[in-house]
Amino acid sequence: MSLADKPQIAVLTIQEAWRRLRRRLRNGPIHRLRFSGVGPDRLAVVPPTLYQGDPFIAEAIYGGRFLFAGRLVEAGRASIFQLAPPTPEFAAELHGFSWLSHHAAAADALAAQNARALVSDWLRYSAGRLGGVAFEPEVTARRVIAWLSHADLLLGSAEYDFYRRFLKSLTIQTRYLRSIAQEAPVGMPRLTVRMALALATHCLPGPASRMRASAQQLADELDRQILPDGGHVSRDPAALATILGDLLPIRETLQGQGQPVPKGIYSAIDRMLPALRFFRHTDGTLALFNGTGCSNMQLMAALMRFDETLGEPLSNARHSGYHRLASGSTVVIADTGCPPPVALSRNAHAGTLAFELSSAAARIVVNCGSPQAGQAALKRVSRSTAAHSTVTIGDRSSSRFAGQPHLDRFLGSPLVPGPTGVELEEIVGEGDRTTGFEATHDGYDRDLGYLHSRRLELENDGWTLTGLDRLTATRRSRAREEAREAALRFHLHPQVSVETIGDIARLSLRGQIWRFTVDQPFTIEDSILFADSSGPRRTLQIVVSVDPGLTPEIAWSFERLS
Template identity: 65%
Template sequence: MSTSLVDRPLLAVLTLREAWRRARRRLRTGPIHRWRFAGGVPDRLLVVPPNLRHGDPAVAEAIYAGRFHFAGQLLEPGRSSIFELALPSPAYAAELNGFDWLRHHAEAGDALAVANARTLVDDWIRFKGRTIAGPAFEPAVTARRVISWMTHADLLLTDAELGFYRRFMKSLAGQARYLRSIAQEAPDGMPRLTVRIALALAALCLPTPNARIRIAALHLADELDRQIFPDGGHVSRDPCAVARILADMIPLRQTFVGQGQPVPKGIYTAIDRMLPALRFFRHSDGSLALFNGAGAGDVHLLSVLLRFDETLGEPMFHARQSGYHRLAAGQTVVVADTGCPPPPAFSGGAHAGTLSFELSSEASRIVVNCGRPIGEDGDWRRLSRSTAAHSTVTIADQSSSRFARSESLDRFLGTPLVPGPTHVDCAETGDSGLGFEATHDGYDRGFGLLHSRRIEVSRDGRTVLGADRFLRGGGHRPQMIARDATARFHLHPSVVVESAGAAIRLSVRDQTWLFRCDSHCEIEDSIFFADVAGARRTLQIVVPFDALSPDGVAWRFDRER
């Protein structure tokens, strides 16, 4: 649904808050306060943090050859430095200036890769590092760069010539001082948390009084307590956010220990909560469920992170604070979104996928959501966030949550999702406890209807039963009357689909599943965004039904072999 009149006050509040945050940040980086960023040049790093992210030498070779591929777009600067060019998108600028790609040079490890990495860092210092302005100095981008430079300091500084060494240390120390000055003015959510992680790491790695280490650790622990739920999920409700945070937090914890510093309680308890949450969102093939901004993940990184999980128990059934259910039996896993959208300040990547689900079996995904595109094409991004891009139900092809359909607002506010569902009732069902029934009110305002979904998994995992129906809401006067409801089941591109009488046969690897429902169903085209190679064509099962029918529609997946 697009923005309605009743949503405008909320958007006005968000706009005023963002304008005030930007004004405060501008004041802190203006001429009056810029003296804070000056200071002495450290003579060395006390420690180089470990890196858990693996690299690809082929990417380092492409960068050396002048092919810079970020955020789904390619630039070839030729004889110019990449840092002299106008960049195609904010997402491209964030990836380039964040320097996370140094891991590819570290993986290559040869003299050519080392020299190229130093040249690119030196180019950044020369062309971007002298003026605190533009996308390169967005708080989250600066924090990512500080973390990357410190993590790969061995690559950059070992046997480096003295001039580069001093330029590097001067720039790194100045960026850390800049982050300390604007930390409170960083955008809420992941950007602010990344800034706090970078500051805690910088306090350990750069020569710093112990008092500053304690203050940085305290601020980080407070931010973790605010953003990480008791069940280990992140307030954005993005499963991939948990992996990204852990990939920085575990090296930080190891650096605390390596420097003989006590690990603050808030830091190690947050890690202990997040590791089981990572297993909760993990499918049978090792990938993460695609909800609320999750996209193509790094399966290798997930495997590395889970080596630090010492609990080794079965994942929880219901992540109450995060708002998800996980049903696992035999070799079958179902993960479902049974929560409300995140608060608007944290919803820049959130999706209108309430009551959507994903199904995997053994090492194969079967039913999926479309996921987040690798690039930042506005039309694809909006489509991927719609309810129709999720394995759930729509009415009249409308989304259950509303979006600010204004490019200027999207640019200014960061594409927030204006909440649709404000309440989700959820209860366990099934004799074995492997089921739930949940109801959300996202369609109450527009249509006066509540969407109810029940999903159950058999004890042996060979049958998944589901039912969808609409109940009378009564909380709002309907803005329109509609009877056309559609249940969608997006299929992973690896699934082979064929008709089997009244059923649909789904084949993947050595498995065969039958989909049946008590209504007419169709096979239509779909798109799977969350692939490391980019968007891929796939198929979806579409089941139209009458939204005003009290019985709704019942469906099931049965494993044949």
């Protein structure tokens, strides 16, 4: 981290310390008295849910095997809530209770009984301490949403004592969230809190004024976080699926109760659904940029049923900073934007001008994607420029990370922007035979003295993608010695088989044959796809290495042969 970056990190550190202090003060003994009180005797409504679980996971949980955030804990005869969690990410997933969807999928009396027993254990061992991971704002909000969404499962044949304790705890947690809503971290945590409050105030009996206020506060937060083109301020495509997965049931709940739905909620949904389609590849998965990992295909299918828009998505999501080329059965999605603001960059990637290519329900060129939660070392690697299908210079990333262990723990390793601007120009080829764009970023300018430009053109039949990467020297840099090697990478999906024939690479996948050509020597090297439901998978990458001072341009193409 350079001296120029330190003021940004210092400001962010002070803001985070002050936020945590305010939250701790609100958790003190005096404030806790405000959260207590008698709970309601019933729920006014049980909201729907779009999440589908796996009954086999419910069976494993019944057997005392808890696999969260990549870690397996076997509880044995003890309650899982009595054991020390192996990682904070494991604890967050455990206390968030989203895994109740697996019990709901099992749909039998044994699963319901096990779910009640686990919630009862949480009430016994964890509910009394308004601190730790269990009461982080986002974790508490996730738990409230999960409990409300699966209230039928939990309360269907529950005894009165559990029913009473469950509703009282929901009331306390809702009051707690209401008191700390403004202290939640900016971005997704704060929006999740607002969604939980909007849902809870309509499910727990209360004054109509509070219902209207919570819905309007959610609408206001959506206005702040959802961009005009439907993207999220974090620039994470997966954030849209997560938000819609909670927001659409909230809208359905309000409509079912005859409550007014604020315009901001309608507007956000109407913007996000087409944006979600913008980020989908031909196989239905999301493009792997800025924190997106393995796609939840069941959720994606459920969300697409709400999309009533017609026609193809826009080609240029200007506010989100992405570009999409689609012709025939081929889709290209590229990152043509600057990193998000530092405070929103905890999951952001240094992937400016990276792209992905898919055709006829098959992924071809990919980025490495984000691994499952709890894998800190892999997450750092996945965020680097080298984990993306773009150019690296001097083995550096185009954006920098606040990569100190104590900062990682406190701030979550924010991204210190490298690119301060991306210039973009639309391209329409001769006779309208191709569509494309040319974009330039300055992420390597300050330290290495180079601008990176990328030109992509896709023929209208979708069978040929041509590219040109240009590295332009801007001035004499003290670090020019480090910039004597640049690497152009094309990470390939694991389903792609590669055969080199002379100066071309033959790519085979799902009945398709593609030919890769480039005007410079290339090698086939090992790579890894982090974004897979079964964990990281080995794959391959095409790497073109040049000295940018001697070879400032690299021309390449992917051509489909069959």
